[in-house]
Amino acid sequence: MSYQYKHHGWQPCPEARDETVRHKAIIVGGGPVGLTTALELAAYGVPSVVLEDGDTVSEGSRGLCWSKRTLEILDRHGVAEQVRARGYTWHTGRLFHGDREIYHFDLQAVAGEKFPAFVNLQQYYTEEFLVDAVARQPLIDHRWQSKVVDVAPGNDCVAVEVETPAGRYRAEADWLVAADGTRSAARRALGLKFDGSTFEDCFLIADLKVHAALPNADRRFWFHPSFHPGDTALCHKQGDDMWRVDFQLGADIDREAEKDPARVIARAQKMLGPHPMTVEWVSIYTFQGRRLERLRHGRVLFAGDAAHQVSPFGARGGNSGIQDAENLAWKLAYVIRGKAPDRLLDSYDAERGEAADENILLTSRSTRFLTPKTAAERVFRDAVLDLAGEHPFARALVNSGRLSTATIHRRSPLNGGDGGFAGGVAVGGPCPNLPAPAATGSHLLDSLGRRFQLLCFADGAPAPAALVELDDDIEPILVTRGAARSQGAPQSLADPDGRLHDAFAAQPGTCYLLRPDQHVAARWRRFDADAVKSARDRALGY
Amino acid sequence: MAKLRTDPNLTDPDGFYEALITAQEGLPAAAADQLKARLILLLANHIGDDETLREAVALAREGLEKKSR
Ligand SMILES: Cc1cc2nc3c(=O)[nH]c(=O)nc-3n(C[C@H](O)[C@H](O)[C@H](O)COP(=O)(O)OP(=O)(O)OC[C@H]3O[C@@H](n4cnc5c(N)ncnc54)[C@H](O)[C@@H]3O)c2cc1C
Numbered sequence A: 001m002s003y004q005y006k007h008h009g010w011q012p013c014p015e016a017r018d019e020t021v022r023h024k025a026i027i028v029g030g031g032p033v034g035l036t037t038a039l040e041l042a043a044y045g046v047p048s049v050v051l052e053d054g055d056t057v058s059e060g061s062r063g064l065c066w067s068k069r070t071l072e073i074l075d076r077h078g079v080a081e082q083v084r085a086r087g088y089t090w091h092t093g094r095l096f097h098g099d100r101e102i103y104h105f106d107l108q109a110v111a112g113e114k115f116p117a118f119v120n121l122q123q124y125y126t127e128e129f130l131v132d133a134v135a136r137q138p139l140i141d142h143r144w145q146s147k148v149v150d151v152a153p154g155n156d157c158v159a160v161e162v163e164t165p166a167g168r169y170r171a172e173a174d175w176l177v178a179a180d181g182t183r184s185a186a187r188r189a190l191g192l193k194f195d196g197s198t199f200e201d202c203f204l205i206a207d208l209k210v211h212a213a214l215p216n217a218d219r220r221f222w223f224h225p226s227f228h229p230g231d232t233a234l235c236h237k238q239g240d241d242m243w244r245v246d247f248q249l250g251a252d253i254d255r256e257a258e259k260d261p262a263r264v265i266a267r268a269q270k271m272l273g274p275h276p277m278t279v280e281w282v283s284i285y286t287f288q289g290r291r292l293e294r295l296r297h298g299r300v301l302f303a304g305d306a307a308h309q310v311s312p313f314g315a316r317g318g319n320s321g322i323q324d325a326e327n328l329a330w331k332l333a334y335v336i337r338g339k340a341p342d343r344l345l346d347s348y349d350a351e352r353g354e355a356a357d358e359n360i361l362l363t364s365r366s367t368r369f370l371t372p373k374t375a376a377e378r379v380f381r382d383a384v385l386d387l388a389g390e391h392p393f394a395r396a397l398v399n400s401g402r403l404s405t406a407t408i409h410r411r412s413p414l415n416g417g418d419g420g421f422a423g424g425v426a427v428g429g430p431c432p433n434l435p436a437p438a439a440t441g442s443h444l445l446d447s448l449g450r451r452f453q454l455l456c457f458a459d460g461a462p463a464p465a466a467l468v469e470l471d472d473d474i475e476p477i478l479v480t481r482g483a484a485r486s487q488g489a490p491q492s493l494a495d496p497d498g499r500l501h502d503a504f505a506a507q508p509g510t511c512y513l514l515r516p517d518q519h520v521a522a523r524w525r526r527f528d529a530d531a532v533k534s535a536r537d538r539a540l541g542y
Numbered sequence B: 001m002a003k004l005r006t007d008p009n010l011t012d013p014d015g016f017y018e019a020l021i022t023a024q025e026g027l028p029a030a031a032a033d034q035l036k037a038r039l040i041l042l043l044a045n046h047i048g049d050d051e052t053l054r055e056a057v058a059l060a061r062e063g064l065e066k067k068s069r
Helices: A032-043 A068-075 A080-086 A123-135 A185-189 A261-272 A317-336 A342-370 A375-390 A499-503 A529-539 B013-024 B029-047 B050-061 B064-068
Strands: A022-028 A048-051 A065-067 A088-090 A092-097 A100-106 A118-120 A140-143 A147-153 A158-164 A167-178 A195-210 A219-223 A232-237 A242-250 A277-291 A300-302 A435-438 A441-443 A452-457 A474-480 A491-494 A511-514 A520-524
Touching (some): A032 A068, A032 A317, A048 A167, A065 A317, A068 A080, A068 A317, A092 A375, A123 A140, A147 A185, A185 A300, A195 A261, A195 A342, A375 B029, A474 A529
Parallel strands (some): A022 A048, A048 A140, A167 A300, A474 A491
Antiparallel strands (some): A065 A118, A088 A118, A158 A167, A232 A242, A435 A441
């Protein structure tokens, strides 16, 4: 393996010296979701302890496609540019039927956004950058080689039993975030069912170092290619000239024989060409679509793979888990700081449960298209593929994965009024990260803070006095078509080419209330201080 | 509200029926299956409206479970 794993040993902690500490939050699992949760909490000033069983980052690559929304969240911790620099940026996907390209799609919709639709990077790198960001953050106590073996939820606290190389200890916290992956110990300790459907087909997944410059680095997906007759195949470029190949193998296979490196290379050379290559990582997977019925169990909150699992076609696993983390962290922080009622945490279940349902639905449909179960299903699948070569309408039916986009929480109990807009940014959706030059950065999200903010499209008119003195926890931001106002409150953003105005369907007077997680809580055509405050209260669960 | 038209709407019923069965003449069973699937997809796209299509799918399936038993 060319990646150099850094190993992190167990370090003594207060509990191991028999001291009792009541932590604000314990996070079980230091994968991408647990680490992002810890970083997000710290950004709100909330300290946490991360308990991680292993002593290093992800074994093998697993997740590779990191979505725009993930990059925007990671950017708040200085990690997105590292991912981008190490990784491979792409937005074109090519689809083949047999050996013929039937069409391609382009995921890059809006010009000027800070981040691309996807950056491909091996999961161990992404985790390494998160681990480094966590190490820079004094509010996070990251404990390696610390395996949670039991979770005991109580009325006013949660206790965990931790196994370390130096023995066991018990730790306590007000809140527990279970981000301990598909085999979650927390889920088991609470005796929770994790139901759904399993797909029978096996997929061979390998990361290959290719010692040659390959001409085509777009996402490529084949149905019935001549190099792998009858099944599907997928290839992606990652960082360090690493390539991810994926072959559908069917249900009845000899797993060990298939993982033989020589055999993997033989398959891959038929796909990529007769170049020298080495196998970095290989695995065989079957896929599941399932979720916990509820993501909140009192003081225990489930996030990421511990809460839901999807097939990887669509890159929705890690990306949705990272959105869980950001959705949960601000709510938990507000509750911990006494600035929102406990009930706000129920909206985590409502919003991210809706997201999990959507992800399971979309990935299950993709998997079903890839693996027709009956002859009749196959007839339709093949008819779609045949028609797609000539007829654009059929291309919309070809489903090789509907790639992860940010969730819009359309039915959230936190949503306020939608103010009769046609277009713009929907209530429940995240803000587009368009250019908005300011002292704080080059794009809109660079200027958003860890609190509620009111984007006001005032079009050069002086800010109403009521705006400036809105409320301690609502900061107004003026967006003007001309240059930004130079000094003083409220903060002001320039929108010289009107792109923000267009994206928000803004007219003079338009206001958008933004939550700390950059999602829209409510919007109006005209500023009204009372309406804004009551929408903010609603978005806090009051 | 039913959106699917089930009242007579074909301009030339006999002619259409003839064209439909003639199209399958001489095709092996697998190709005839493909023809039917393509035809459904083409017509579905022409209709477009999701509610109408779902009503048609449901209506087409009606009674078949009982028959196959
Ligand atoms: C083949 C494949 C391809 C994928 N491709 C993509 C993709 O392109 N994009 C994408 O977004 N996602 C992808 N995914 C999914 C992605 O890898 C997962 O969704 C993601 O890793 C979930 O993160 P997590 O932090 O919830 O869980 P994990 O990454 O599993 O992390 C859980 C952590 O908890 C630790 N842990 C477990 N039990 C305990 C315990 N008892 N005590 C303490 N610690 C514990 C583990 O050691 C681990 O570090 C893919 C997955 C696979 C398998």
